Amino acid sequence: MRLLLVEDELDIQGFLRRSLEEAGYHVTATSNCVAAERAAVEETFDILIVDLGLPDGDGITLILRLRELGVRAPVLILSARRSVDDRVRGLEQGGDDYLTKPFALAELLARLRNLLKRNTPSTAESARLRVMDLELDLLRREATRAGQLLQLTQQEFVLLEYLCRNAGRVVTRTMILEAVWGMRFHPDTNVVDVHIYRLRGKVDGDSKQPLIRTMRGVGYVLKDR
């Protein structure tokens, strides 16, 4: 996957580049609008990460300019502002996404994956999800572990489905909150964790092979091997 990173702060550019390369992206990094435009014309990218505050212009203007130049790849906008302005919301509705600094790396990677998934026409959605011996029937809204039917509430099923879809990858509490409850905020208490513990109680019970693991300081992961 070819990724264009437009970020002027070299510290952030450096760590993002390393992390993205580790995650398997082929990264081209630029630190201003002019270089970004040139790079976007010379090469075709699958996805872009654009910081809003660039030394020679505004990130939004750059994105609109790139769209004019025929760049169709999805854009993940990075913003240092805590409230996201209306123009970013406009772009978000156009299929792009945003993340405010500071962010968890896991969340950045997850959002990139989502954008790429959104952008590639998916093959007919399977009605079943399978991770190890856990199986989810999306039509009947039923989950089984090793053939045993799990007694899940509607909410728990949605949560488990989200974990399954991201199996093998870390998801943060805020990502869970956004995906399952449709809210974007950082709770001051362990509300999300309690939901996970409950789900874990039902999915893993006293199984010898627990699937839902806590990644301390980051979030949770559903083991896929």
Place this chain on the structure above:
Amino acid sequence: MSSKIAKTAFHSAAWRISLWATIAFALGTLAVFVFLHSFVAQDIQRRSDAWLSGEVEVLGDVAERTPKDALYGRVVGEVAELASREVPNRQAGSAALNDSVFFLQILPDGSPGIWVGQGDRNVYSQAIRVARAASEKPADVRVPGISIPYRVAADKSDDGSVIYLGLSERDELHVLRNLRLRFAALWAVLVFLGYAIVFSATRRMLGRVRDITQAASQIGHDDLSTRVPAAARNDEIGQLALTLNRMLDRIEQTVGQLHTITDSLAHDLRSPITAIRGRLEASLTTDDESDRDEAIISTIDLLDRLTEFLNTSLDVAEAKAGALRLHLAEIDIEELLRAMIDLYEPSMTDKGIHIVLRTAGPLCLLADAALMHRMIANLLDNELKHLRPASTVQVELQLQDTHAVLMLTDDGPGFEESLLAHLFERRIKGRESNGHGLGLAFVDAVARAHGGAATGSNRPDGGAQIQIALPVIASSIH
């Protein structure tokens, strides 16, 4: 220097306004005068013409009836003389030298006959012939050597002779000239006075504007505490000064708030940064891997909380300054509340806290959903942190008039008495609280930003109560 003052005076708005006002006033009065003047002139002429026509007829009668004997000339002459004494519009002082009227008889053969008047009758008869004045209707006749024309009426008698009676227009013109002169003098005085009054009035008025400009330009050079001089009168300019001062009050207040925010932010950031730094340093000196991981994990947690604190702090400050940007949409607060309670219920149950929701049905608000989520999360986080096991939280939503009233009641320890008066201020927190003291300040700020209000109290039978009123969309009230 004086030329500079003169130059600025010529460029001043007062100068222009008074100039145009004066020009308009002068032209207007002039037009009125021209109309009156022509009316008066016509009226005077009508009167003297009426007199002339009447007199010439009487004279013609007399001339016809008087036998043409030796006395004829004398009789007609005297009658004419008498008539001339009754001249209308006569100026005093010219009685002795009555040159304002003449009487002339032209005989059938064209030679001048009886003549009453000053000067040579041949000159007059020549002038009359040139002017072709030959009817009872008076006409203008200019006599060579006399600048003022005569009005002349004629009467033909049966024997073919014609009698002419002439009246000088001198008196009439004199009256009109007097009128014009007096008007001109009065007009000049009026126009000058008008100009002076308008100029001084606008200058005084605009002088107040200049004072305001000067005061405004001072602000920013010195400090924000300078104020525009307040006017004694409550007119437009007084209101301008008042509005400007109010605006300055708000700006000063906002800048003051900004100072407070930056100061307190700098202060509040120091301790968490110190803690983060300390933990990271400690992780460097430890050999135990799990200790190191623990340090890193708790550091990430501290950083997350710091970010959250920073965001909330700025949100509260912006809301207080009225600068919080809302992304308003129609939301059902009941539905939102149910979702939030679904989210919090397991944590509450885990802690042995019972949560009950009572609502009267859907209620639509125009609100920023993300802020509403955070506001309710703050309230529920508070309950979660401060209540002991086996407590109950009651969440009640009802419609009161035009407001959706959200009431959170618990049977816990309640607020500390000393805090009650300052519940919704920044950095107010209980002794046992380890939060950043922004929770309720944020709740209040969000409620206010939505045109609502938040109140808090202790219930008489123990426990705390927080009430938030938010305006509902009018059409959703049944």
